Amino acid sequence: MPGTPPATPPAAATANRRAWQAAETAARQSYGRLLAWLACQWRDMAAAEDALATALEKALALWPSQGVPDAPDAWLLTVARRELLQAARRSRLHASPQVQALLDDEPAHDVAPALPDSRLKLLFVCAHPAIDAAVRPALVLQAVLGLQAQQIAQAMLSSPAAMAQRMVRAKQKIRDAGLRFDEPGPDELPERLHAVLEAVYAAYGLGWDAIDSADGGEGGVAGVQGLRSEALFLADLVCSLLPADAHRAEAEGLLALILFCEARAPARRGPDGGFVPLAEQDTARWQLPLIAQGNRVLVGAAAWGAPGPYQLEAAIQSAHCQRRVTGVTPWAGIVTLYQRLLATAPSLGAAVAHAVACAQAGELQRALGLLAALDSPRLASHQPYWVAQGHVAALAGQRDQARTALQRAVGLTAVPAVRTFLLDRLQALDD
Amino acid sequence: MKFMLMFFDTAAHQGPSAEDPTAHYGAWGAYAGAMGQAGVIVAGHGLQRRETATTLRLRDGMRQVQDGPFADTKEQLGGYFVIDVPTLDDALAWAARSPTAATGTVEIRPVLEM
Numbered sequence: 431m432p433g434t435p436p437a438t439p440p441a442a443a444t445a446n447r448r449a450w451q452a453a454e455t456a457a458r459q460s461y462g463r464l465l466a467w468l469a470c471q472w473r474d475m476a477a478a479e480d481a482l483a484t485a486l487e488k489a490l491a492l493w494p495s496q497g498v499p500d501a502p503d504a505w506l507l508t509v510a511r512r513e514l515l516q517a518a519r520r521s522r523l524h525a526s527p528q529v530q531a532l533l534d535d536e537p538a539h540d541v542a543p544a545l546p547d548s549r550l551k552l553l554f555v556c557a558h559p560a561i562d563a564a565v566r567p568a569l570v571l572q573a574v575l576g577l578q579a580q581q582i583a584q585a586m587l588s589s590p591a592a593m594a595q596r597m598v599r600a601k602q603k604i605r606d607a608g609l610r611f612d613e614p615g616p617d618e619l620p621e622r623l624h625a626v627l628e629a630v631y632a633a634y635g636l637g638w639d640a641i642d643s644a645d646g647g648e649g650g651v652a653g654v655q656g657l658r659s660e661a662l663f664l665a666d667l668v669c670s671l672l673p674a675d676a677h678r679a680e681a682e683g684l685l686a687l688i689l690f691c692e693a694r695a696p697a698r699r700g701p702d703g704g705f706v707p708l709a710e711q712d713t714a715r716w717q718l719p720l721i722a723q724g725n726r727v728l729v730g731a732a733a734w735g736a737p738g739p740y741q742l743e744a745a746i747q748s749a750h751c752q753r754r755v756t757g758v759t760p761w762a763g764i765v766t767l768y769q770r771l772l773a774t775a776p777s778l779g780a781a782v783a784h785a786v787a788c789a790q791a792g793e794l795q796r797a798l799g800l801l802a803a804l805d806s807p808r809l810a811s812h813q814p815y816w817v818a819q820g821h822v823a824a825l826a827g828q829r830d831q832a833r834t835a836l837q838r839a840v841g842l843t844a845v846p847a848v849r850t851f852l853l854d855r856l857q858a859l860d861d
Numbered sequence: 862m863k864f865m866l867m868f869f870d871t872a873a874h875q876g877p878s879a880e881d882p883t884a885h886y887g888a889w890g891a892y893a894g895a896m897g898q899a900g901v902i903v904a905g906h907g908l909q910r911r912e913t914a915t916t917l918r919l920r921d922g923m924r925q926v927q928d929g930p931f932a933d934t935k936e937q938l939g940g941y942f943v944i945d946v947p948t949l950d951d952a953l954a955w956a957a958r959s960p961t962a963a964t965g966t967v968e969i970r971p972v973l974e975m
Contacts, residue, residue, distance in 0.1 A: 588950060588953065589949065589953070592949065592950075810898055810899040810900065811895070811899045811954075837890070837891045837894055837895075838891070838894065838895050838898060839891075840887065840888060840891035840892070840895075841890075841891035841892040841893070841894050841895025841896065841958065842895045842958055843958060844954070844957040844958045844962065846963040849888060849960075850884075853884060853887050853888065856887065857883075
């Protein structure tokens with residue numbers, strides 16, 4: 431701060447900590463907005479990330495002695511832009527026309543303009559069809575939340591080097607192919623939006639799968655442990671960034687879906703860390719406020735009159751949550767919802783779940799028939815299929831088929847708690 | 862692509878446990894069965910306990926034979942599979958399903974194709 435004497439060691443330590451906290455706070459709150467704006471302006475996500483990282487380093491170096499600026503965001507933005515300008519001037523010959531224009535226009539003042547929110551544009555770029563689908567969730571997480579390849583790779587069961595390489599290639603593609611940093615036009619929008627929602631849902635799924643890790647996939651810490659809340663934040667953000675029209679319906683469907691999953695999360699494991707299947711979960715551990723919020727969002731989505739797969743999946747989860755209030759699961763209604771889901775968005779997962787719902791609704795023969803009719807190259811390693819087969823065969827009194835299917839399911843299970851559960855079920859068959 | 866999956870475990874997980882003897886073979890049998898049914902197995906063997914290992918070296922024309930495994934580490938090789946799958950990610954997915962993933966370490970390496 432101007433005018434203050436040089437800090438003595440204890441005060442310096444406090445100043446350092448405060449500066450670090452301010453930088454960290456600015457980073458957490460503003461990273462997405464700053465990166466998105468820079469990336470969209472310069473049409474280069476990787477360069478924007480580097481520039482922002484440099485700006486953050488400088489903040490940590492300078493703020494302890496200069497004091498934390500009144501507008502930390504603006505400071506970071508100015509420094510990051512200067513980095514990008516310097517890099518661009520060095521390689522001016524190779525700069526795209528848009529960047530050339532920026533170099534010519536760039537004003538000499540230090541005040542950053544009011545930032546329009548470009549995060550939605552950046553999300554659309556990250557989920558662009560030209561980008562490898564496997565890498566889109568990772569890009570989305572990095573773009574808005576600043577997660578690193580290493581953290582994401584752990585969750586996605588990829589080698590960290592391979593994940594980092596894929597992300598580098600994707601960002602090169604974004605830059606070199608000149609992928610448009612504009613929001614898609616009306617005919618493209620539903621499909622492109624669906625890709626964004628898929629990436630966000632995949633990110634939530636990673637956190638969901640991390641339940642047996644140190645903090646169960648929850649918490650506000652960035653990294654694989656915090657993925658669930660980060661993905662929930664993203665789902666909510668996408669809803670708020672979209673204009674208020676029917677396109678919001680599916681985004682709200684995804685938000686509701688995630689809210690219902692979050693509501694039930696505490697009941698997934700027993701006190702000993704054992705796996706608890708949905709039908710046996712203690713509904714008192716399901717969080718009623720989240721269920722209520724999910725239902726409000728879902729009703730709002732339905733009001734747009736633009737049904738879609740995420741709204742249907744949310745409706746199915748809403749139906750499951752009814753057990754908290756009524757004590758029973760409305761299986762017949764769930765069967766109908768799955769039929770509608772399969773009609774608009776067929777998938778192996780939905781087909782298997784549909785068969786299980788039929789079995790739970792009392793239509794055992796139909797369920798067996800549906801499972802037997804499934805034909806996909808992925809069936810051989812699709813764990814849920816074999817769990818379903820085991821469950822339905824056991825209900826139908828077909829012990830040998832149930833045993834074979836459950837054994838297959840065990841061999842395909844990567845989660846130890848689930849493996850233990852299935853082995854117990856196998857044991858129970860013979861009792 | 863062919864990958865070798867090498868399963869390294871501690872002594873406690875080399876074989877069935879006293880508390881739950883059937884769980885070990887149940888889990889490994891199911892794992893091998895699933896891989897077999899998926900048609901990915903090229904080869905595989907479980908190895909006998911580490912105490913049955915013998916090491917041989919030839920140094921300065923002298924044969925050195927010792928009891929015990931190659932290195933005295935907590936986690937030792939207990940078995941392997943060679944599988945044929947499209948990508949490393951597929952091999953990783955299978956490695957994750959092994960009982961060893963939760964108790965020890967699985968090393969995955971591409972096989973040298975001649």
